[in-house]
Amino acid sequence: xxxxxxxxxxxxxxxxxxxxxxxxxxxxxxxxxxxxxxxxxxxxxxxxxxxxxxxxxxxxxxxxxxxxxxxxxxxxxxxxxxxxxxxxxxxxxxxxxxxxxxxxxxxxxxxxxxxxxxxxxxxxxxxxxxxxxxxxxxxxxxxxxxxxxxxxxxxxxxxxxxxxxxxxxxxxxxxxxxxxxxxxxxxxxxxxxxxxxxxxxxxxxxxxxxxxxxxxxxxxxxxxxxxxxxxxxxxxxxxxxxxxxxxxxxxxxxxxxxxxxxxxxxxxxxxxx
Numbered sequence: 018x019x020x021x022x023x024x025x026x027x028x029x030x031x032x033x034x035x036x037x038x039x040x041x042x043x044x045x046x047x048x049x050x051x052x053x054x055x056x057x058x059x060x061x062x063x064x065x066x067x068x069x070x071x072x073x074x075x076x077x078x079x080x081x082x083x084x085x086x087x088x089x090x091x092x093x094x095x096x097x098x099x100x101x102x103x104x105x106x107x108x109x110x111x112x113x114x115x116x117x118x119x120x121x122x123x124x125x126x127x128x129x130x131x132x133x134x135x136x137x138x139x140x141x142x143x144x145x146x147x148x149x150x151x152x153x154x155x156x157x158x159x160x161x162x163x164x165x166x167x168x169x170x171x172x173x174x175x176x177x178x179x180x181x182x183x184x185x186x187x188x189x190x191x192x193x194x195x196x197x198x199x200x201x202x203x204x205x206x207x208x209x210x211x212x213x214x215x216x217x218x219x220x221x222x223x224x225x226x227x228x229x230x231x232x233x234x235x236x237x238x239x240x241x242x243x244x245x246x247x248x249x250x251x252x253x254x255x256x257x258x259x260x261x262x263x264x265x266x267x268x269x270x271x272x273x274x275x276x277x278x279x280x281x282x283x284x285x286x287x288x289x290x
Contacts (some may be wrong), residue, residue: 065130142160
């Protein structure tokens with residue numbers, strides 16, 4: 018182990034960073050940074066960056082092929098020597114192969130972009146609870162888990178992944194949306210009970226305090242189980258490149274999450290229909 022890892026200054030730096038992050042939580046600058054990070058990680062933005070990179074690589078190889086082709090033509094027409102014809106013809110072979118690969122990749126990216134444009138956009142998420150609410154931290158965790166889940170479902174729904182049926186991915190997507198809605202319903206209940214607790218007379222707050230505690234526990238448990246579904250989607254994506262059945266991994270987690278969503282709907286009274 019390196020000696021610098023044992024220095025006490027590193028512990029001080031970590032504490033300062035943690036305290037600074039806690040103090041900036043809910044600050045407009047922190048919210049703006051989080052928004053830009055979410056925008057950067059959006060599947061459409063990632064696909065557009067890949068398309069631009071692939072297009073730039075294809076343009077570069079086409080320029081190289083044009084230069085080498087011109088050299089070969091000049092050599093075959095006698096303007097330059099035989100060395101130019103041989104060098105141009107042989108040298109253009111490798112860039113041609115790479116250009117063809119880039120062209121196929123660009124076509125796949127265009128197909129993925131069309132598929133994303135045809136897919137219905139996710140419903141707008143309601144704002145996070147107030148910073149003083151006990152629902153704030155679980156809902157922030159849910160927002161991050163939803164972003165990760167959307168990225169995983171895009172990968173699992175890729176045409177290149179033939180081992181995952183579209184029905185399983187759609188079932189997982191619908192279950193995740195229903196679970197998120199049920200979790201948000203519990204969060205809304207928790208915030209309402211918190212407001213009632215804060216305005217109630219002092220002698221009547223005991224039952225409301227207990228209600229806040231129970232709802233907070235249910236909310237945290239729901240978010241944790243949603244994160245378990247995200248982990249299962251990640252395992253399914255990893256299993257797609259191995260000798261495993263990714264559909265079985267995802268379907269088991271989806272069925273478990275469907276039961277959780279049903280239970281939380283019973284608690285919150287939420288109905289998607």
